[in-house]
Amino acid sequence: MRRKGLASMAVHTASTSADPSGTTDSRVDLGPAAALSCRECGERIPLGPHFACTACFGPLEIAYELPDGDPEGLRKRIEAGPNNIWRYAELLPVPAGVADTPNLNPGFTKLVRAENLARELGVTGELHIKDDSGNPTHSFKDRVVAIAVQAARAFGFTTLSCSSTGNLAGAVGAAAARAGLRSCVFIPHDLEQGKVVMAAVYGGELVGIEGNYDDVNRFCSELIGDPIGENWGFVNVNLRPYYAEGSKTLAYEICEQLGWRLPDQLVVPIASGSQLTKIDKGLRELIALGLVEDRPYKIFGAQAEGCSPVSQAYKNGHDVVRPVRPSTIAKSLAIGNPADGPYVLDIARRTGGAVEDVNDEQVVDAIKLLARTEGIFAETAGGVTVGVTRKLIESGALDPTLTTVVLNTGDGLKTLDAVAPTSQATAIIRPNLDSFREAGLA
Amino acid sequence: MRRKGLASMAVHTASTSADPSGTTDSRVDLGPAAALSCRECGERIPLGPHFACTACFGPLEIAYELPDGDPEGLRKRIEAGPNNIWRYAELLPVPAGVADTPNLNPGFTKLVRAENLARELGVTGELHIKDDSGNPTHSFKDRVVAIAVQAARAFGFTTLSCSSTGNLAGAVGAAAARAGLRSCVFIPHDLEQGKVVMAAVYGGELVGIEGNYDDVNRFCSELIGDPIGENWGFVNVNLRPYYAEGSKTLAYEICEQLGWRLPDQLVVPIASGSQLTKIDKGLRELIALGLVEDRPYKIFGAQAEGCSPVSQAYKNGHDVVRPVRPSTIAKSLAIGNPADGPYVLDIARRTGGAVEDVNDEQVVDAIKLLARTEGIFAETAGGVTVGVTRKLIESGALDPTLTTVVLNTGDGLKTLDAVAPTSQATAIIRPNLDSFREAGLA
Structure with missing residues (x-):
């Protein structure tokens, strides 16, 4: 069954996978990265700008030769490192x-102990928000793009590119500017003005495509296969295996910030599902390296009801994720055909977690709940995770007596429209005390 | 001459200064803060919610009993502290x-070595951007509000308040939410929708005043004098001496991040002028405490041409700052009658710095210059400092061979309109390679 889900993903990406032979340098220096390996058949190929297995079209990921034997030494080196993902x-x-x-040195964002929110949700254990709105361009995308930049350099790419509907465009534009790379970012031509401005201000090329996000993706695949795209690193296509690893740093930071301790439960948003799978990978690495105790943890996935293919598959007991046409205010999670959906289902089931969804009204309520309890103004994706957390507590799936970490992956300033209708002045008054008294606020 | 400038400021604030007697508790625990002292006549009064001297109406500031005798021990304690201002x-x-x-734990934001920008500006020494867009609500206001929250608690205030046109409203709303205080923030009723939403989302009371910012301020002064306002802490009025001290942390962080070294030159934006004076105070404290070498530094003030009363006074050799009616896109700096203007003039002259201004077009150019060189998207206030830095280098006032730190105090996401007209897609194309080639971007 699972292979079907992956096959549908392969349709999305494999058609443009270049033949690795001839474009690969096995002596490329990417630290502990040793090879690319297929998540399906296990085939290993040398490091290169490839994303699909030549044997089975399965997705490729990084295989490492990690340090071993001295967890205490590793921990000390990490703690002595810089206050960003490079530690x-x-x-x-x-x-x-x-x-x-x-580079932009993203990461080591705040892990906020959310006692006010815990009280409102009836959580008696520790509740923490991992707040990635503190990244340089205010979303977790800075983490993944920073890793992609290193891969782009290693493979000699001179242009950094991506398809995007928002956060990623800004993250790529900013990272390329700082790194001294050319950037050329592709977006649907009718994006909201705010997102266009954010993507354009860093001075790279910004190309609007007459079409929707799927059209943009198809065009990018075509470009990679063309000589024009020869020196182009598309962070979320031909650099995807590297890019995706950036999300592991969320797992590392959470555990380190908890005092080198695994949380009992994590609530993670699902767009492509990549972030959730890499957080799981990161946690397993920390256990294998001896940096945290080996004990169970549960990972919960969060989607918006209007784009909940993984949640639907989870609830129906399927291994296959059936693509949907997204319709939700949580646009940064609106991927109707999530490439890593089947892996997310595996992880939720293996760890004893779940996948749940909330509707747009609940997303807005959750954004406002987080803002008024903890002073954190989250993007809609953060409304999804907080809303799902509340729902999981109510259903009993999430244990409120344990240590729980909820991710906020973006910034409310980027999705003002979501809360604008219900976040307005309490009163409009004339500038005198009588008018103030009449408003009933004294 | 200077007294005149202060007298004009006193008109603005002193009319609502409560009599300190009876409302003051000298045993209030605010750490090393020992008393309030008048910056003009030196009069000392016990710590309390007061901002103007009862003897001369001069502005009050905090007098400290600072640790002494063991700079090495202090330095180690700081370095072992949390990654925020509380270190x-x-x-x-x-x-x-x-x-x-x-609380929101602001501060310890990135000090970015800006080598790309340095090349463009012809700077051969070290050039750094202190980037306060990384604060929780993405402006330096989180620093000052965090200190005001502690004062509000110490004085038993239950409502946190302010008058604001933008950044401060969000910072107060967020900080109060997290601290569990009620908030009631006053804004002109016709603010841009984005700013209203940001101020409202944290769930406190948000009151639009039918009038301009001056009307809002006058109303707040009236409220403080009324029994309604008895338990209200206005961060930028009756808590101002505490609040203002938060800006010292910018000086501390810059020096620590430079390896406990004074920069040779700093470029600081001027709104009320408070931030610049407190940065100077912080630097002098570090010298007095033996944490940095005692050697000269120069502080440069930056204004927008459309609101440049301090710059005009500087250029004309005056000690008096003549109020102006602001007209600039740098709205967060648009204070036409800056309370600390005379002190800023003193500091610029004493340290060998200067005060300069740039027009709105130069502000926009500088925002885009910083974005395309360093991947930092600054608020208009950051465009002012970067633009002024360029102008000061061209005029020879700022030495490009020395170590210079330029402040960015806010986030470009909050002033999108400034760059929107000139930050748009490079091209709009159909989703095919021919269309891409025709656009000339291949």
């Missing part, structure tokens, strides 16, 4: 000197 | 246990 350079596909190269 | 708790008007109280 974990020994566990990432990046060269050892990465922290000295010009 | 400097021993130097701030806050209780020792401040880091354990629920």
Whole structure:
């Protein structure tokens, strides 16, 4: 059954997979990254700008040679490292000197102990928000793009590119500017003005495509196969295996910020599902390396009802994720055909978690709940995870007596429209005390 | 001459200064803060919610009993502290246990080595951007509000308030939410929708005043004098001496991040002028405490041409700042009658710096220059400092061979309109390679 889900993903991506032979350099320096390996058949190929297995079209991921034997030494080196994701350079596909190269240095964002929110939700255990709105362009995308930049450099790419509907465009534009790479980002031509401005301000090429996001993706695949795209690194296509690893740093940081301790439960948003699978990978690595105790944890996936193919498959007991046409205010999660959906189902079931969804009204309520309890203004994706957390507590799926970490992956300033209708002035008054008293606020 | 400038400021604030007697508790625990002292006549009064001297109407500031005799020990304690402003708790008007109280933990934002920008500006020395867009609500206001929250608690205030046109409203709303205080924020009723939403989302009271910012301020002064306002802490009025001290942390962080070294030159934006004066105060404290070498530094003030009363006074050799009616896109700096203007003039002249201004077109150019060179999307205030830096280099006032730190105090996402007209898609194409080639981007 699972293979079907993957086959549908392969249709999406494999058609443009270049033949690795001839474009690969096995001596490329990406630190502990040793090879690319297929998540389906296990085939290994040398490191290169490839994303689909030549044997079975399965997705490729990074295989590592990680440090072993001295967890205490590794922990000390991490703790002595910079206050960004490069403190974990020994566990990432990046060269050892990465922290000295010009980049945006994302990560090590706040893990906020959310006691006010816990009270409202009836959580008696520890509740934490991992708040990635503190990243340089205010979303978790800075993490993944920073890793992709290193891969782009290693493979000699001179243009950094992506297809995007928002957060990623800004993250790529900013990272390329700082790294001294050319950037050329593709978006649907009718995006909201705010997102267009954010993507354009970093000075790279910004190309609007007359079509929807699927059309943009298809065009990018065509471009990679064309000589024009020869020196182009598409962070979420031909650099995807590297890019995706950036999400592991969320797992590393959460555990380190908890005092080198696994949380009992994590609530993670699902777009393509990549982030959730890499958080699981990161947690398993920390256990294997001896940096945290080996004990169970549960991963819960969160979707918006209007784009909930993984949640629907989970609830129906399916291994296959049936694509949907998204219709939700949580646009950064609106991927109707999530490539990593089957893996997410595996992880939720293996760890004893679940996948749940909330409707747009619940998303808005959750954004406002988080804002008024903890002073964190989350993007709609954060409304999804907080809303799902509440729903999971009510259903009993999530244990409110344990340690739980909920991810906020973006910033409310980027999705103002979601809360605008219900976030307005309490009162409009004339500038005098009588008018103030009349408003009933004294 | 200087007294005149202060007199004009006193008109603005002193009319609502409560009599300190009876409302003051000298045993209030605000750490090393020992008293309030008048910046003009030196009069000392016990700590309390007061902002103007009862003897001369001069502005009050915090007088400290700072640790002495063991700079090495202090430095180590700071370095072992949390990654936020509370690492400097021993130097701030806050209780020792401040880091354990629920607050937004702002500060320790990135100091970015800006080599790309340096090349463009012809800077051969070190050029750094202190990027305060990384704060919780994405402006430096989180620093000052965090200190005001501690004062509000110490004085038993139950409502946190302010008058604001933007950044401060969000910072107060968020901080109060997290701290469990009621908030009631006053804004002009016709603010841009985005700013209203940001101020409202944290769930406090948000009151639109039918009038301009001056009307809002006058109303707040009236409210403080009325029994209604008895338990209200207005962060930028009756808590102003505490609030203002938060800006010292910018100086502390810059020096620590430079390896406990003073920069040679700093470029700081001027709104009320408070931030610049407190940065100077912070630098002098570090010297007095033996944490940095005692050597000269120069502070440069930056204004927008459409609101440049301090710059005009500087250029004309005046000690008096003549109020102006602001007209600039740099709205967060648009204070036409800056309370600390005379002190800013003193500091610029004493340190060998200067005050300069740039027009709105130069502000936009500078925002885009910083974005395309360093991947930092600054608010208009950051465009002002970067633009002024360029102008000061061209005029020879700023030495490009030395170590310079330029402040970016806010986030471009909050002032999208400034760059929107000139930050758009490079091209709109159909989703095929021919169309892409025709656009000339291949």
